[in-house]
Amino acid sequence: MALSYSTRNKRNAAFIETCNAMSVDDFGGSHEVRDAILALRPFFQGEIIFPSNKDYDADRMLSNPVFQFHPIVILYCKTEVDAALALGLCRDQGLPFSVRSGGHCTAGFSGNNGVMIDVKNLNGILIDEDAKTAVCGTGVEFGDFQQALDPYHLNVPGGECADVCVGGYVQGGGFGFTAAKYGISCDNVIEVRVLLADGTVAVSNKDKNPELLWAVCGGTGGNFGILLTVKFQLHDLDKCYGFALDWALDTDQEVEQAAQALCYLQNDYMLNSVAGPDLTLQLHIGFQYVDDSKTKMKPFLMVRGLWAGDVGQGPDVIAPLKALPGMLRDHFWEAVDTFYVMNHKLLHYPQGMPPMPPGPDPLEDKSSHYVTRDLALGEWQQMLGFMKTSLPNKSFAYMEVYGGAIAERDRLSNAFVHRDAAFNLILDVFWKDD
Ligand SMILES: Cc1cc2nc3c(=O)[nH]c(=O)nc-3n(C[C@H](O)[C@H](O)[C@H](O)COP(=O)(O)OP(=O)(O)OC[C@H]3O[C@@H](n4cnc5c(N)ncnc54)[C@H](O)[C@@H]3O)c2cc1C
Numbered sequence: 001m002a003l004s005y006s007t008r009n010k011r012n013a014a015f016i017e018t019c020n021a022m023s024v025d026d027f028g029g030s031h032e033v034r035d036a037i038l039a040l041r042p043f044f045q046g047e048i049i050f051p052s053n054k055d056y057d058a059d060r061m062l063s064n065p066v067f068q069f070h071p072i073v074i075l076y077c078k079t080e081v082d083a084a085l086a087l088g089l090c091r092d093q094g095l096p097f098s099v100r101s102g103g104h105c106t107a108g109f110s111g112n113n114g115v116m117i118d119v120k121n122l123n124g125i126l127i128d129e130d131a132k133t134a135v136c137g138t139g140v141e142f143g144d145f146q147q148a149l150d151p152y153h154l155n156v157p158g159g160e161c162a163d164v165c166v167g168g169y170v171q172g173g174g175f176g177f178t179a180a181k182y183g184i185s186c187d188n189v190i191e192v193r194v195l196l197a198d199g200t201v202a203v204s205n206k207d208k209n210p211e212l213l214w215a216v217c218g219g220t221g222g223n224f225g226i227l228l229t230v231k232f233q234l235h236d237l238d239k240c241y242g243f244a245l246d247w248a249l250d251t252d253q254e255v256e257q258a259a260q261a262l263c264y265l266q267n268d269y270m271l272n273s274v275a276g277p278d279l280t281l282q283l284h285i286g287f288q289y290v291d292d293s294k295t296k297m298k299p300f301l302m303v304r305g306l307w308a309g310d311v312g313q314g315p316d317v318i319a320p321l322k323a324l325p326g327m328l329r330d331h332f333w334e335a336v337d338t339f340y341v342m343n344h345k346l347l348h349y350p351q352g353m354p355p356m357p358p359g360p361d362p363l364e365d366k367s368s369h370y371v372t373r374d375l376a377l378g379e380w381q382q383m384l385g386f387m388k389t390s391l392p393n394k395s396f397a398y399m400e401v402y403g404g405a406i407a408e409r410d411r412l413s414n415a416f417v418h419r420d421a422a423f424n425l426i427l428d429v430f431w432k433d434d
Helices: 007-021 031-040 080-093 142-152 166-172 210-216 252-268 311-322 339-348 377-388 404-408
Strands: 073-076 097-100 115-118 125-128 133-137 189-195 201-205 226-233 239-248 279-289 297-307 333-338 363-371 395-401 423-431
Touching (some): 007 031, 031 080, 080 226, 189 210, 252 297, 252 377, 279 377, 297 377, 311 333, 333 339, 377 395
Parallel strands (some): 097 115
Antiparallel strands (some): 189 201, 189 226, 279 297, 363 423
């Protein structure tokens, strides 16, 4: 029989060499695990990364370096069969594992010290323009997805941050700048394919295995199997209107004006918004540079939003907000653009997240809470006053405003039950060293 010198055969030979050079302790002390991983190699199409691999330290990281996991192996699935092989390995060897799409889980649930099954390469996007649907692999990044949808003038709520992935995002709900109009992202999921623990693939839609679709949509990631693909119902969206309004928070009077603006927003632009579901808002309390040399920072309340109705009406819709006392006229920003471009601009114009000093990625801690009741003026003032005491470029708070289509949907229509929230309040803290 002729010997094949294909790249894969060379790769397999190199892999066996690597495994032979490793101690059995590197495989959790088990010869069986070592043999099972060796047996997997010829059939597994993706990369297999061990701690001895030069890329291991970068590959084991989640988006937030505060989480430090040291998996015995990282399996980068290139195909869905790879995912089944990876899951089979964990099942047969009784190995703990986690599934990672984008690695953005703020609780670190996509990492562990056993097997890390990474599905970021399951990242195909298939758009059906006529049916207005899209099927995505769960490794699809929202930046890529929204860019692909833009030429078709179609939209579905997606992660504001471009590298958040479909896999973790839709299973947690998923807020984006069109969520008030189209609902939380998982409300737009019409079919999923899930690799179950026994290695079979379950298709779930409203007619077939509907309870699995119900649970995956908002039931949080990593609970029901490996999510392989997600089919979204898309919506027409051409140009949209975006804006940003700022209030200074220096003096007591400015804090009071900002707190009054928040009361006004709460009454008229959150649950039962006078603007209707076409307006999605995000509010920020944090520090920004106020000089060109970037040495001086001051605290601001920033209100940004996207109007997904008739763009010509956008300025009228926000006119009452612009007229509120304390709104900084020279900070006002507005633009009309496609959704993909506008989503980027809304995160970076006129200001983005509190700027961090250059260097390695900061460590981060985040805490979020759904707020369902009205806050009194004094409570808003207290919140603004508290944020002013935080370290300038190390923390901020933001609110994703719900209402609209999120609130309209029946509370038990899927596992995302937070329908009565006026907003999701998120506190974010960064640091460079202990
Ligand atoms: C910088 C940043 C920006 C963010 N922006 C937004 C935002 O705009 N809107 C918003 O709603 N949220 C946002 N989030 C939160 C984000 O939605 C969640 O962290 C989400 O889980 C990220 O998805 P992921 O695939 O990147 O995460 P991962 O960390 O890969 O996964 C999250 C969870 O899902 C599981 N999981 C992942 N893939 C699969 C799969 N294929 N099958 C089964 N389980 C799986 C993981 O095991 C883990 O439990 C943001 C987070 C960060 C860090």
